[in-house]
Amino acid sequence: xxxxxxxxxxxxxxxxxxxxxxxxxxxxxxxxxxxxxxxxxxxxxxxxxxxxxxxxxxxxxxxxxxxxxxxxxxxxxxxxxxxxxxxxxxxxxxxxxxxxxxxxxxxxxxxxxxxxxxxxxxxxxxxxxxxxxxxxxxxxxxxxxxxxxxxxxxxxxxxxxxxxxxxxxxxxxxxxxxxxxxxxxxxxxxxxxxxxxxxxxxxxxxxxxxxxxxxxxxxxxxxxxxxxxxxxxxxxxxxxxxxxxxxxxxxxxxxxxxxxxxxxxxxxxxxxxxxxxxxxxxxxxxxxxxxxxxxxxxxxxx
Amino acid sequence: xxxxxxxxxxxxxxxxxxxxxxxxxxxxxxxxxxxxxxxxxxxxxxxxxxxxxxxxxxxxxxxxxxxxxxxxxxxxxxxxxxxxxxxxxxxxxxxxxxxxxxxxxxxxxxxxxxxxxxxxxxxxxxxxxxxxxxxxxxxxxxxxxxxxxxx
Numbered sequence: 150x151x152x153x154x155x156x157x158x159x160x161x162x163x164x165x166x167x168x169x170x171x172x173x174x175x176x177x178x179x180x181x182x183x184x185x186x187x188x189x190x191x192x193x194x195x196x197x198x199x200x201x202x203x204x205x206x207x208x209x210x211x212x213x214x215x216x217x218x219x220x221x222x223x224x225x226x227x228x229x230x231x232x233x234x235x236x237x238x239x240x241x242x243x244x245x246x247x248x249x250x251x252x253x254x255x256x257x258x259x260x261x262x263x264x265x266x267x268x269x270x271x272x273x274x275x276x277x278x279x280x281x282x283x284x285x286x287x288x289x290x291x292x293x294x295x296x297x298x299x300x301x302x303x304x305x306x307x308x309x310x311x312x313x314x315x316x317x318x319x320x321x322x323x324x325x326x327x328x329x330x331x332x333x334x335x336x337x338x339x340x341x342x343x344x345x346x347x348x349x350x351x352x353x354x355x356x357x358x359x360x361x362x363x364x365x366x367x368x369x370x371x372x373x374x375x376x377x378x379x380x381x382x383x384x385x386x387x388x389x390x391x392x393x394x395x396x397x398x399x400x401x402x403x404x405x406x407x408x409x410x411x412x413x414x415x416x417x418x419x420x421x422x423x424x425x426x427x428x429x430x431x432x433x434x435x436x437x438x439x440x441x442x443x444x445x446x447x448x449x450x451x
Numbered sequence: 452x453x454x455x456x457x458x459x460x461x462x463x464x465x466x467x468x469x470x471x472x473x474x475x476x477x478x479x480x481x482x483x484x485x486x487x488x489x490x491x492x493x494x495x496x497x498x499x500x501x502x503x504x505x506x507x508x509x510x511x512x513x514x515x516x517x518x519x520x521x522x523x524x525x526x527x528x529x530x531x532x533x534x535x536x537x538x539x540x541x542x543x544x545x546x547x548x549x550x551x552x553x554x555x556x557x558x559x560x561x562x563x564x565x566x567x568x569x570x571x572x573x574x575x576x577x578x579x580x581x582x583x584x585x586x587x588x589x590x591x592x593x594x595x596x597x598x599x600x601x602x
Contacts, residue, residue: 157591232569255565255589274563276590340593 151449154261154268158279158315163322170287172442172451173435180438184450185214191244192218193236194271195251200411201271201281204433205248208440217244234263241265246448267447275311280443281410282315284436285369289320291435292406292428293366296323300364304330305371305391305416307337312410313371317341327352328361332387334378358391363400368393368426370409372416395420408432460493465512467534468524473497475527476507478601482523482556483516490514502530518548523556525549526583526599549580557585558600564590573602 150165161169176182190209194202202220209216222228233256240247241264249257250271257270257277272278290296301320303313307329317327317337321344329337329352337354345352353361362368373391378384392415393407406428409417413429421427445451471479476496479485485492491512500506515535524531525547535543555572566573566589575585575594585594 233565234569234571251565252563253565253568253590254561254563254592255587258589259565259569259571273565274590276592 150446152267153447154257154264154270155279155443155447156257156261156268156270156273157277158282158319160279166283166286166319166322169283169439169442169446170290172446173283173287173438174291175451176438176441177435180211180441182211183213184445185209185212185448188214188246188448189244190214190216190444191240191247192216192220192271193240193247193249193251194218194220195222195233195249195256197221198250198272200433201250201278204436205271205280205440205444208437208444211437212441212445214444218248233259237264237268246444269443269447272311275309277315278311279315280436280440281312282319283443284432284439285312285316285408285410286319287435287439288406288408288428288432289367293404296320299323299325299366300328301325302328302330302362302365302368303337303371304358304368304393305373306335306377307331307371308335309377310371313337313369314341316369318344321345321348321350325350328365329354330356330358330391332356332373332383332391334383335373356390358393359397362397363402365401365405368405368407370407370413370416370429372414392416392418393421394418395424398424398426401426460510461539462491462493462510462512462536463539465490465510465514465536466516467536468509468511468521468528469506469532469534470500470503471507471509471524471528471531472503473505473507476509478527479507479509479524479531482527482601483520485509485511488514519550521545522548522550523553526553526557527601549577549583551577553577553585556602557594558602559587559590559592560594560598560600561587561590561592564592566590 192202192205206216237260246267248269248271251273254274254276257268257273261268270277270279307313370393375384405426407426409429411433473496493510496507497505531547533545534541553575557573559566559573574588578584578586583596
């Protein structure tokens, strides 16, 4: 994986996913190591994302590396009209690796083609956010002991949610069964269902959140956003149907965990937080170990 | 003596691109950059065709195309036929084929794609050829047949 950019979750193979997850477990056991000493990593956030940026910077700092970058393109030459091409050309002179978040889709792929150092995509519009997918996988592996044959419920906005699309692509290599629960307007796009059919995988689709919950190994919640609806009345009608509450989890398997890419608004009621099924905050912590694993393997240290 | 007349005069040597759908004729001209040629070109359009209703035809004197050049027109003229002419005779007939990759020719349908916002060639993998589906190399969105917009 040395010097290989991570732009899309499909850039890595199954073996590479497993290697990253194994390394992440090592970092969880020993999160303070000086292995990035002497390395400079640039974090270019052309749009603000405090959560992702802090997670990357925590990972870099924990391993003794240095960070240069910006957290809002308003304060950079991009606001003067500099192209992404030129910004990346310039920064790749300074840093050993570039972590970037950009509002336009495909920006990270373009950057990886012009940069002389590897690029890690920290989100390009609604397209890809592969480090999120790897931390989701790490959370599944850690809580279920395996990635194989999981029953994964994806709930909420399955049409626009990039996290569910990438997770579907990556987990489809591990023989899962998916349950897609969403309002009609936000159903899983046909292309992803075709992908599953091609791989010979089963999936179920429905509108009712509670129906099959006792079968779940993982419930992956996403937010149903009002701006996705053309008809505001339709939004009002469905908005409460996709809120997870503690009493819904009574018949669930003891090992079942609820994941969420965060930030949460109201789609998981706060009464779930104290439940042993709640895992979303631990999931966020796992992100630091997974990003340590990604950075150190791409830099060729691990 | 034949009572029929050829609508467009025959050429001695070169390429005839036939069966171009009439509305796509000038797109073919622009894709193949025929405006930059200084050899003899005859262009006919809205000619009668049993198959297409109205068709376009381009006769290019002393011009021969490589496969990857001519295949670029397959997106707008999928059933175009090529006749290669030597000494007024058709020596070879060819059809166009949709290539596996399309670079710098089609606009990505996604307005938030980097290729629509920064000076960079669009680039697609052809994921389906029967009903054309192009997957953007950058934003990974699909541009389908109905949305193909030639740059």
